Amino acid sequence: MRLPNFPQPLARVLRRLPALPASASLVALLNLVAWKSLKDLDWAPLRGRRFCVHLRDTGLRAYFSVSRHGFVTEVNEQADVTFTATTEDFARLALRVDDPDTLFFNRRLLIEGNTDLGLRVKNMLDAVELETVMQHLPAALSRVVANVRLKAQQREIAGAH
Amino acid sequence: MLPEPLLELICPAGSLPALKAAVDHGADGVYLGLKDNTNARNFSGLNFDEKSLAEGIRYAQAKGRKVLMALNTYPQPATLSRWHAAVDKATELGVDAVILADPGLMAYANRTHPDLRLHLSVQGSATSYEAVNFYRERFGIRRAVLPRVLSLPQVENVIRNTEAEIELFGFGGLCVMVEGRCLLSSYACGDSPNTFGACSPGHAVRWQQTDKGMETRLNGILIDRYADNEKAGYPTLCKGRFEVQGDTYYALEEPTSLNTLEMLPEMHRLGVAAIKIEGRQRSPAYVAQVTQVWRAAIDAVKKSAATFAVQPAWHAQLDKISEGSMHTLGAYYRPWK
Numbered sequence A: 001m002r003l004p005n006f007p008q009p010l011a012r013v014l015r016r017l018p019a020l021p022a023s024a025s026l027v028a029l030l031n032l033v034a035w036k037s038l039k040d041l042d043w044a045p046l047r048g049r050r051f052c053v054h055l056r057d058t059g060l061r062a063y064f065s066v067s068r069h070g071f072v073t074e075v076n077e078q079a080d081v082t083f084t085a086t087t088e089d090f091a092r093l094a095l096r097v098d099d100p101d102t103l104f105f106n107r108r109l110l111i112e113g114n115t116d117l118g119l120r121v122k123n124m125l126d127a128v129e130l131e132t133v134m135q136h137l138p139a140a141l142s143r144v145v146a147n148v149r150l151k152a153q154q155r156e157i158a159g160a161h
Numbered sequence B: 001m002l003p004e005p006l007l008e009l010i011c012p013a014g015s016l017p018a019l020k021a022a023v024d025h026g027a028d029g030v031y032l033g034l035k036d037n038t039n040a041r042n043f044s045g046l047n048f049d050e051k052s053l054a055e056g057i058r059y060a061q062a063k064g065r066k067v068l069m070a071l072n073t074y075p076q077p078a079t080l081s082r083w084h085a086a087v088d089k090a091t092e093l094g095v096d097a098v099i100l101a102d103p104g105l106m107a108y109a110n111r112t113h114p115d116l117r118l119h120l121s122v123q124g125s126a127t128s129y130e131a132v133n134f135y136r137e138r139f140g141i142r143r144a145v146l147p148r149v150l151s152l153p154q155v156e157n158v159i160r161n162t163e164a165e166i167e168l169f170g171f172g173g174l175c176v177m178v179e180g181r182c183l184l185s186s187y188a189c190g191d192s193p194n195t196f197g198a199c200s201p202g203h204a205v206r207w208q209q210t211d212k213g214m215e216t217r218l219n220g221i222l223i224d225r226y227a228d229n230e231k232a233g234y235p236t237l238c239k240g241r242f243e244v245q246g247d248t249y250y251a252l253e254e255p256t257s258l259n260t261l262e263m264l265p266e267m268h269r270l271g272v273a274a275i276k277i278e279g280r281q282r283s284p285a286y287v288a289q290v291t292q293v294w295r296a297a298i299d300a301v302k303k304s305a306a307t308f309a310v311q312p313a314w315h316a317q318l319d320k321i322s323e324g325s326m327h328t329l330g331a332y333y334r335p336w337k
Ligand code: SF4
Pocket: B174, B175, B176, B177, B179, B182, B183, B184, B185, B193, B199, B200, B236, B237, B238, B239
């Protein structure tokens, strides 16, 4: 699967932005596309924990925690655990095309800080059914995602037979 | 005489979506565990609670597939009731079998639920037919999972001398030290598979990108450092690089995966009851991909063992998702024997 790369000038602009607006926009995006399908998970053990998602290709780092009402930007830019991968690889993980261990073996995913916390998040997300996520996506986005996933999977299967 | 080859495909499920992926892609059975140290994949956030277990059993059995529940750690005195409650729950919800390692727990299962089908876990570490037959005579185990340390002639010797069905690991991470007997993890961090339910539990593992490369530490002990272009392995001591007489290398085992596709005709001839796929800690994407390949391979060998040939695409697909991205036949193939 090839997802569009960030155009270089855009990446450069993104890198120069102070962390806060970048965090804030990523967090807003997460709340929009993912919170509805994730809100019923058992977040209690993760209350007060701070996460960082680091997009290797754009250099963007988003710091956030999880509250009762959704993801919240962490203003002081500190994290208990940091996930680092490219935007495309995060998308492949979210779409369940790749599994995190494969990306880890291939050095495309790095989990730094509190490993147990990182594994807990990974396992919690794995336990969410993709259909649930899709149902809660805004309709237009849901169609795009289904399409991209289908194409990526067809390519994987073509390789397997 | 050798038994009829059942050659069931038994796939790992660490979550409900993984279970569904296994069933949808052709597993004959799945194995799973509860969210605690009653099983040997006790990782935070992984595994089943009562609700997801009930739904998983319903989903699999509605399609004629089996659910095997791993209760394969050794109960600790202070918390024994947890293991007993888990056996009761498994029976109540209607799993097809429980996979046990501890003889005390087998006795409890026999006493309390005489009809419950018992499998001997790999953690029970039975490597001879005498050991397998002991568990069969005393506790009526119906199937034994053999450790990944026997060669195929040794496996044949076990099969020829027991009534118990024999299940073999076919694919996945390699635990080299007669599972159930390795204390390396305990040595480094105090927790081992038999008691805590995990080798290298997350709380003891730290990964860090440094100027010299990515470092893996287990309870502060440096066990490996990877250059940027090197593949990484699981943070287990057996797959660490250590300095031995001035040389730093994989002194115990290289990070590789077991892959026995090419031995399928021989396993078929021996009357192996089931092939087990390792990896309850992995995601639904992995389960879907491995199950798909192994379903195709087992169907092919059952159709015609004589003309069975491993498709290059199968290897390519499996290598992609393997630890170390290379595969080995493990101990099954020992040409010098
Ligand atoms: S250290 Fe290696 S051999 Fe020992 S239990 Fe862990 S994975 Fe198995």
